[in-house]
Ligand code: MF3
């Protein structure tokens with residue numbers, strides 16, 4: 702069941718979106734060779750504490766997700782668990798995924814950050830994935846369909862010689878982190894749901910892009926998702942509101958003023 706949000710509810714989600722943006726900004730600034738992913742988790746938790754907000758991720762699902770953010774290094778696609786034993790090194794890329802709850806409303810966003818100097822392939826993967834997110838957001842117009850988002854993302858990414866992950870998708874978001882509809886990063890096949898984009902729809906679009914094939918594996922910790930061929934992977938995500946005036950990103954600093962009540 703898809704629940705559409707009122708402008709006042711979108712304004713609430715913009716508040717959690719601001720906190721998520723601050724978490725990601727602080728983590729990005731903390732990324733350097735030698736830092737551990739557990740230190741990034743503490744940086745994000747401190748931003749939440751100061752904002753009086755809660756993590757959308759901590760305790761989520763079964764087994765309960767054990768950290769504030771997800772940190773996914775190199776061949777890790779999503780849901781990497783921060784650890785004091787995981788020290789970032791020059792040349793790594795790290796995906797940082799954060800969600801915050803303010804007053805019962807969720808927002809969710811992710812970035813992928815180079816650690817020091819990285820290979821040209823890694824830098825291009827990051828660029829292409831961020832551009833894929835931009836293209837997806839631009840496709841989220843009232844009157845279009847959810848499938849138009851994934852179709853645009855997939856066409857762009859394939860044209861760049863990379864693959865999009867199918868096993869994990871974006872999602873509706875609001876009072877829960879995961880609401881209907883699912884938001885795939887690929888063109889829906891006949892028979893797959895393809896609901897229209899209505900005014901008030903709030904979604905998280907989150908392309909996951911691999912240099913190699915799209916297949917995934919989950920590690921023994923039951924969370925960390927890696928590329929089956931161990932090729933590099935990148936992930937970007939924003940939470941946005943679909944309005945008559947176009948998509949409004951709720952998780953970018955300075956944006957989303959249009960939905961403020
Ligand atoms: N942003 C991710 C998502 O949309 C991360 C959630 S996984 C969690 O699904 F367990 F860490 F919560």
Ligand code: CO
Pocket residue numbers: 809810871872905907938
């Ligand atoms: Co998400």
